[in-house]
Amino acid sequence: MASDLTDTAPVIIGIGEIRNKSKDTKNSLEPADLIAKAFTQALQDTGASSLEHVRKSIDSVDVVATWTWSYDDLPSVLSQKVGVSPSHKFYSEHSGCWPCRLLDRISQRIVKGETKVALLAGGEALASRALYGAKGQLQPPGWTPVSDPTKGPGDTSMKGEWVAHARKHGLGAPIHTYPLFENALRHRREQTKADNERESAQLYAEFAQIAATRPASWSYGEKPLTETEIQTVGKKNRMICYPYPLVQNAFNTIDLAGVVLVCSRAQARALGVPESKWVHVWGAGGTQDNSNYLLRPNYFESPSIRATLDATLQASGVSKDQIEAFDIYSCFPVVPKLAAQHLGIPVTREAGRTKPLSLIGGLTSFGGAGNNYSMHALCEMTRQIRQGSFKLGCVLANGGFPTYHHGAVLAPTPRPDAASRPFVSAVLPELYPSPAPALVFTPSGRSSIETYTIEYDRSSRPKRALIIGRTPAGERFVANEDGKEVLEWIVNVDEPIGKTGVVRNAGGQNLWRPDGLGAKV
Known part of the structure; x- marks a missing residue:
């Protein structure tokens, strides 16, 4: 008789989020210190009978790459700050897909018995870095020394003649590329410019209202921008690249950190974590499109978003209709639009959508926490599942142009087939096969x-x-x-x-x- 694997199922047992909005550099914290504070919250959030026992059981530290500071070894720096001695340490590449991708990898290790308790974390202090930069301080006092403080994030997959060719014509940043998808999608859907602009403003007005209620959000407690304010171009909302004015672009100048603690059901029980704190990871999946965005099949869809959503839902054994809430990474309005198009749901509530597309408010209103935005989505999804707001939720993380995607499904109970399949991962080929037109450099x-x-x-x-x-x-x-x-x-x-x-x-x-x-x- 086959053994029951239910107790090997991965569960999130603790979440922590930190926001530091001080404008005084005396109060600034480097990313590692912000993450350490979020870890303290996550540890307390477990409600375990012995928090020290939880800490000592952490044998895995996975950190999402930070844009702020080019640490030589952030997992080790963080481990020392929070007092853990992990046998597994990992630092991701730069991409917004990594919170869900790392949760996937952690869950696989937990089921196999390779990890007892995992610390999944990320953080940014770009607002503080900007304050120091305004003072001409390249090395903020007290921050961990690094080999190259000038080093910034970059997409290492963007290499070749096409990169220089695109840049010669002014293409190269997300602010240039995402509008290409938005305009193509608008044309595909036979929308007028006015209708498209109104739809984006409605979507982001909804997101702004959500973000204003989330304590970890950069805009928490502030008056949310209205549809009219978001759509109207002016001195405080200049047009960047059509059709996106400033407040439809990701806002990255923030100091935020998030931590998720994960272990098996058996380990959670042994640690004395109340079952009311457990949120199960049913499944995860992901893939990527060609990093050369000039070699996409078209610009009105994303094969990677489609495939990732399908793979994540299939791995979790659920249909899109069973998911009660989504959080779609939203650096620009087109990403949730592309996801909604594939899911077959309206983009806006005004158009009849009933399910959330965001639980935290997108990268403009919540704050574009670098690569770590979806960590905060995982935290909020966990929080709301615990509260009983819904039973099945899906987080879709995005990175690149849009290039890299990973998703995860969370629930309050084990999956129905957990006895034999406690967690399923569906990582598709690294490059999702999508035929594309040939690229010519000197057309005539x-x-x-x-x-x-x-x-x-x-x-x-x-x-x-x-x-x-x-x-x-x-x-x-x-x-x-x-x-x-x-x-x-x-x-x-x-x-x-x-x-x-x-x-x-x-x-x-x-x-x-x-x-x-x-x-x-």
Whole structure:
């Protein structure tokens, strides 16, 4: 007779979150210290009969990479600060998918008996770093010394000729790439610009209301922005890249940290953690799209988001209809829109959506906690499941352009088949197979716009057009506008996508001009 594996099922037993919003550098804390404070909260949150016993049982420390400070070995620094001696230490790469990806890996180790109690953590102190930067202090006093304090985050997968080619045309940052997806999705859904702008403002107004009620949120207790304020472009809400004004972009200048403690049901019982604190991890899954965002099949969907949601739900043995609440990583409105499109649910409550797409409010209102945003989503999902707000919740973490995705399903009880499958992981191929058009660097002749965005200056004046185009043969290219009058045309035309014209290469830069404006003189 097969043994019952239910007690090997992974459970979250403790959560902790810290916000430090002081504007005085005397009160600043480096990421490791913020995480240590969040750990103290998480330890107390377990309600265990002996908190010291829990601490001494921690044998795994997994840390999400921080943007703030280039630690030489953050897991070791953190372990020393919180007084644990783990046999397993891991520091992630840079991507917002890592909170869920690490929870997946931890859960697998717990089921196999390789980990007793895991400390999963991450934190940022970008607000404090900015305060010190304003004073000209590259090395904040008292912070852990590092080999290279100037080193910042970067996507190490972005290499090759295409990167330099894209940057030559002004493409390269998330503020440029996510609008390409938003505009393509708008066109695919046959939305007008006005309808699309209204939808994004409605979605982010809902998120702002949520964030204002979450104590760990950067905007906690503040008056949430309204739909009108979010949609209206002005001095405090300048246009960045169309269609996203400032308050529809992730806000990263925050000091936040989050910690999740995970172990098996058997270990939780041995530690004296009340069952009311247990939240089960039923399943997880993930994959990624091509890191070369110029080699995506299209810009109105994300194969990786689709595949990750499907894999996560399938691994957890549930359907999308059974999930009562989602938290979709939302650095820009298009990510929850792409997820909602695949899930077959309305984007906004105004359109009839009844399930949450966010429990904490997105990276604009809650705060774009670097790679660690979804750690806070895991904390809030755990909190609300404990309170009985719902029985099944799904967190989807996103990173890249959008490139990397990982999801997890949480519940108050073991999965129905836990006796034989206490946890299931569905990690798909590292690169999700998605046929894409060929990329050409020096196109010439007839062409059309596949998608686009318009970059604006700090006075909300159009600066340049960033165009993704197609040749009649279906090849893809990057271009800018061929003259100021073309920029003005792209800004004012009802729908640039699908419009035909001519592309030429001048000095290594591709320039596009629509039919009807005449040749460039």
